[in-house]
Amino acid sequence: MRNNRMFVFKAILWCVAGLAAAVAVLRFALGLGVATALSDTTPWGLWIGFDVMGGVALAAGGFVIAAAVHVFHRETYHAAARPAILTAFLGYGAVAVGLLFDLGLPWNIWHPMIFWNIHSPLFEVAWCVMLYLTVLALEVAPVILERTPFQKAYRFLSRLALPIMILGIMLSTLHQSSLGSLLLIMPFRIYPLWYTHLLPELFFISAICLGLNMVMFESSVTSWLYRREPETKMLGGLAKLASAALAFYFVVRIADLAYQHKLGLIFAGTWEGNLFILEMLLSTILPMVLYTLPAVRRSPTGLWLISMGSVLGFVLNRVNASGLSQIWATRSFYFPAWTEFAISLGIVSACGLIFFFVQEHFPVDPHGLNDIEEQRELADKSSPAFAPFTQVWLGEGWRKSARVYSICFVVAMALGLTLAPKTEPAVTRKADRARGANVLRVGDGPRYVYFDHKRHQDEAGKEKSCGTCHHLHLAGDVGTPCSECHRRLFVPTNVFDHDRHVERAGGRESCAKCHGPGEPQSLTVVKTCQDCHQKDMMAAGNTVVTAFKNPSAASYKDAMHKMCIPCHVTKAADPKVNLPNLGRCGACHDSGTQSEKAYKTEVPPGQEGIGRT
Amino acid sequence: MIQNPCILTDVTKCIGCEQCVAACKKINGLPAEDAPPRPGNSVDGLSADRWTTIIRRPDNHFVRKQCRHCAEPACVSVCPVGALQKTPEGPVIYDKSICMGCRYCMMSCPYGIPHYEWNSAAPSVRKCIMCYGNLKSGKISEPACVTACPQKATLFGTRDAMLAEARERLQAEPGKYVQTIWGEHEVGGTSVLLIADIPLEFLALNQGHPLGDKPLPERTWAALKPVPFEFVGMGLLMGGVYWIIERRKKLALEAGGAAAKDTRGEAGHEK
Numbered sequence: 060m061r062n063n064r065m066f067v068f069k070a071i072l073w074c075v076a077g078l079a080a081a082v083a084v085l086r087f088a089l090g091l092g093v094a095t096a097l098s099d100t101t102p103w104g105l106w107i108g109f110d111v112m113g114g115v116a117l118a119a120g121g122f123v124i125a126a127a128v129h130v131f132h133r134e135t136y137h138a139a140a141r142p143a144i145l146t147a148f149l150g151y152g153a154v155a156v157g158l159l160f161d162l163g164l165p166w167n168i169w170h171p172m173i174f175w176n177i178h179s180p181l182f183e184v185a186w187c188v189m190l191y192l193t194v195l196a197l198e199v200a201p202v203i204l205e206r207t208p209f210q211k212a213y214r215f216l217s218r219l220a221l222p223i224m225i226l227g228i229m230l231s232t233l234h235q236s237s238l239g240s241l242l243l244i245m246p247f248r249i250y251p252l253w254y255t256h257l258l259p260e261l262f263f264i265s266a267i268c269l270g271l272n273m274v275m276f277e278s279s280v281t282s283w284l285y286r287r288e289p290e291t292k293m294l295g296g297l298a299k300l301a302s303a304a305l306a307f308y309f310v311v312r313i314a315d316l317a318y319q320h321k322l323g324l325i326f327a328g329t330w331e332g333n334l335f336i337l338e339m340l341l342s343t344i345l346p347m348v349l350y351t352l353p354a355v356r357r358s359p360t361g362l363w364l365i366s367m368g369s370v371l372g373f374v375l376n377r378v379n380a381s382g383l384s385q386i387w388a389t390r391s392f393y394f395p396a397w398t399e400f401a402i403s404l405g406i407v408s409a410c411g412l413i414f415f416f417v418q419e420h421f422p423v424d425p426h427g428l429n430d431i432e433e434q435r436e437l438a439d440k441s442s443p444a445f446a447p448f449t450q451v452w453l454g455e456g457w458r459k460s461a462r463v464y465s466i467c468f469v470v471a472m473a474l475g476l477t478l479a480p481k482t483e484p485a486v487t488r489k490a491d492r493a494r495g496a497n498v499l500r501v502g503d504g505p506r507y508v509y510f511d512h513k514r515h516q517d518e519a520g521k522e523k524s525c526g527t528c529h530h531l532h533l534a535g536d537v538g539t540p541c542s543e544c545h546r547r548l549f550v551p552t553n554v555f556d557h558d559r560h561v562e563r564a565g566g567r568e569s570c571a572k573c574h575g576p577g578e579p580q581s582l583t584v585v586k587t588c589q590d591c592h593q594k595d596m597m598a599a600g601n602t603v604v605t606a607f608k609n610p611s612a613a614s615y616k617d618a619m620h621k622m623c624i625p626c627h628v629t630k631a632a633d634p635k636v637n638l639p640n641l642g643r644c645g646a647c648h649d650s651g652t653q654s655e656k657a658y659k660t661e662v663p664p665g666q667e668g669i670g671r672t
Numbered sequence: 673m674i675q676n677p678c679i680l681t682d683v684t685k686c687i688g689c690e691q692c693v694a695a696c697k698k699i700n701g702l703p704a705e706d707a708p709p710r711p712g713n714s715v716d717g718l719s720a721d722r723w724t725t726i727i728r729r730p731d732n733h734f735v736r737k738q739c740r741h742c743a744e745p746a747c748v749s750v751c752p753v754g755a756l757q758k759t760p761e762g763p764v765i766y767d768k769s770i771c772m773g774c775r776y777c778m779m780s781c782p783y784g785i786p787h788y789e790w791n792s793a794a795p796s797v798r799k800c801i802m803c804y805g806n807l808k809s810g811k812i813s814e815p816a817c818v819t820a821c822p823q824k825a826t827l828f829g830t831r832d833a834m835l836a837e838a839r840e841r842l843q844a845e846p847g848k849y850v851q852t853i854w855g856e857h858e859v860g861g862t863s864v865l866l867i868a869d870i871p872l873e874f875l876a877l878n879q880g881h882p883l884g885d886k887p888l889p890e891r892t893w894a895a896l897k898p899v900p901f902e903f904v905g906m907g908l909l910m911g912g913v914y915w916i917i918e919r920r921k922k923l924a925l926e927a928g929g930a931a932a933k934d935t936r937g938e939a940g941h942e943k
Binding site: 092096097098099100126130161162164165174178180185221228230237240243244247258388391393 | 710711712713714718719746749751752753754755768770771772773774775776778779780782784786788789790791792793794796876877881883888891892893894895896899902906907910911917918921
């Protein structure tokens with residue numbers, strides 16, 4: 060019997076894996092900046108939110124089923140135990156591989172082994188995942204060894220099974236909850252609906268719920284793919300268990316929100332509130348209610364759909380807590396680059412392919428394997444001439460499927476290498492800050508002048524001259540007007556306003572206050588600015604103003620003309636601007652005879668105020 | 673090097689000339705020109721190549737942003753390998769040779785200080801280190817940004833001295849300043865203090881809610897402290913449940929004989 064369903068599915072997985080392989084090359088060669096949309100405000104993205112947070116939670120089925128079967132002696136679920144443990148092993152492997160992509164310095168991934176920081180939740184997660192991966196390898200090993208000549212090792216590991224299972228449950232408890240502890244340090248990032256001191260506990264309980272749903276989902280999908288009878292009795296039992304676990308989770312979560320007086324936020328109509336409702340409906344409320352209906356529990360399709368919804372809902376919970384709920388605080392929307400999706404899906408695909416390979420060659424599900432082997436034998440008999448050594452039960456020769464799969468992989472990888480970005484995305488700056496050319500706003504209306512900051516700085520005395528102009532800034536001052544320095548209309552002026560000082564100091568009798576006593580009066584100033592203005596202007600001991608040498612500023616007319624006219628002339632010559640009279644005096648001055656008209660008629664409607672400075 | 677070094681910035685004195693930024697870039701060997709910002713980065717101007725920056729606020733207020741060198745830094749507490757360290761003197765420094773690049777420090781900083789070299793294939797976390805190496809070796813007596821400031825808007829000294837100076841200024845001109853020393857108690861106190869005539873809550877990622885005075889690491893430590901007990905407890909619980917169920921079955925077998933069928937408590941895959 061042919062099984063095209065499986066064949067097509069595997070071909071798709073190989074395509075995705077090929078695409079991911081291409082992105083992987085670029086990620087390691089060019090860095091995270093090119094391969095991801097991450098930024099300093101969103102340093103954790105899809106690879107942490109989905110691959111690590113979601114991946115660990117998805118693999119929870121392993122410890123939940125191990126506990127149910129081996130500790131609580133629920134033999135009904137025995138058929139699910141080995142697939143669940145294999146999934147957990149692959150899931151944690153995927154988490155480790157996903158981390159290799161996400162870590163900036165992946166070759167240092169082993170560092171938590173020797174550099175310890177027991178205060179870090181991530182340190183604990185790292186150790187637990189390392190140990191649990193080892194434990195899972197020991198749990199999976201008997202499956203691989205069962206039908207091999209290594210019977211001694213098989214029997215030894217089988218005898219150790221129970222302590223190993225219990226160790227696995229202990230480790231899972233710790234790191235499932237520690238993934239919640241991980242987020243406790245960021246109350247300022249996470250939206251209040253997700254941030255609570257119970258995060259570790261909620262993560263642990265939801266991992267159990269998710270684990271049960273994942274086992275159901277996986278069992279249904281495998282049955283469908285291999286065209287097998289679904290294990291309805293076992294699924295029904297799991298649904299009952301899941302319903303109870305979900306109810307517990309629901310009560311704890313809502314009670315916690317009520318205790319913190321946050322229930323109002325759910326129905327506030329905000330984006331976060333609606334996201335919370337969607338998450339809770341999908342992950343908890345719908346399956347919790349529907350699983351209690353006997354009709355649903357008997358329907359394989361119903362269970363398949365509901366468990367998938369719940370799994371998606373809980374993955375959404377992890378993504379929400381570690382990502383989406385933080386947009387509120389960072390105000391920077393992050394959407395993963397397609398390359399990030401490619402890696403995530405590629406890792407999942409690779410896991411799927413390994414899962415199917417193990418399932419087809421080792422007694423993960425002894426009953427299922429017999430089916431597969433029967434089909435394989437049938438295929439051998441039906442086409443002996445073309446496929447003398449048929450390893451795959453698909454009905455096609457393994458050479459053919461291998462050829463198709465490798466073409467899928469290579470073509471997808473080539474496509475990925477062509478399409479993936481090779482340079483970092485860049486933002487063009489809206490305005491140049493501070494240095495060089497600046498546009499200053501003058502007055503209250505939309506009036507702007509070009510201001511050459513660098514030239515002013517150079518003429519006033521380079522680096523140490525900032526205080527020459529900027530000390531004029533006082534709280535509430537919107538900016539120092541140009542006329543503060545460019546005071547006279549036709550002749551260059553000293554920046555120091557002698558007339559105003561004379562006036563304020565008391566007129567012609569007050570010269571001695573600054574110039575000192577003696578006849579005739581000396582031009583040398585005996586007082587520095589800060590002697591009088593210390594309180595308004597500068598800190599004690601500031602050398603800026605004492606070194607101030609009264610540089611003269613160009614006259615107001617020259618300053619404006621030199622600054623405006625060159626640009627006006629250039630623009631007038633530009634046909635695109637279409638203002639040929641812009642360079643003439645009348646463009647700004649009202650005194651001309653025809654000039655004002657000439658300017659006014661050329662101004663596009665609605666822009667009259669602009670440009671007249 | 674002095675114990676508990678601290679930088680006090682008086683926002684009312686700052687004129688926004690960015691001499692501090694230039695000096696910081698020079699002493700730390702950072703490129704003078706900033707690379708274009710990454711899409712999605714915050715607009716405060718900080719980047720891997722710019723460890724201190726001036727934020728322009730309305731009405732010519734210039735607020736300097738840099739690492740706050742917290743008394744109990746969240747970044748140090750969350751780093752799984754201890755690549756970020758609180759030195760015995762006070763500044764928080766970074767060691768690339770230990771770092772594995774998880775970026776948890778960037779997630780945990782309430783001020784959004786650590787920045788990443790996104791365009792590098794071997795990236796580091798970059799942030800202000802209060803010129804620790806140079807101060808320690810005695811090459812300079814105060815951080816480069818402080819020396820560079822033409823307005824003496826930013827000062828350097830022990831934390832106690834800076835707090836005293838800040839209090840003195842607030843008292844001398846109560847009408848001018850907002851009566852808060854930013855960094856005095858926030859998240860357990862920081863070694864970079866600011867006083868200003870405008871509120872400075874915007875420096876932290878807090879959405880208008882105050883950060884509170886409780887150090888952030890206490891939150892995770894409360895969850896991590898009982899971990900060994902949870903671990904052992906779960907083991908005992910699982911072992912206990914197994915033992916009880918196993919014993920019950922044995923008793924039922926002895927009592928019921930043939931009535932108790934299919935009650936083998938063996939691990940399933942041994943069948």
